[in-house]
Amino acid sequence: MTATRAVNIPRSPSGSAAPRPGVRPSTGRTGTCFDNAITESFFASLECELLDRRTFRTRPEAERVVFAHIEGFYNPRRRHSANDRLSPAEYERRQALKNVRPVTRPA
Template sequence: MAESFFATLECELLDRRRFATPSEAQRAVFAFIEGWYNPHRRHSAIGYASPVQFERQNAAASS
């Protein structure tokens, strides 16, 4: 799956743009990831919780 993601990132974003600064590239990659990744989809590896739920549970347990 990681190879598929990086191929999509390269094809959809990196091959289509030139960035003036590394910071600009970093912001564009971050925005791409946030738009591509579904933080509300449940994952079996984390007890069928969404990544958002999992992070909240761990933050509460750490406090």
């Protein structure tokens, strides 16, 4: 059970939330690395594809199974719409190749 409480946040003249001293405003926007939709999707997939289907006797057993699922299936093989239908591992590999600069040798 969770409880949610509405809070009135003072607004600046521009309409954005006025940050209190020591509090940084949110930097997240849809489609940025700060957007947690991908993280929420990951945990929903993990729960549906793995956790709802079995029971674990111990925490270490659960940790081993979750690790094996992530490293053996989720990262190398499962395709994601946020990654142009590529697996996370393939997406990272392609991004790394884009950032490789050819080695230039002095003449």
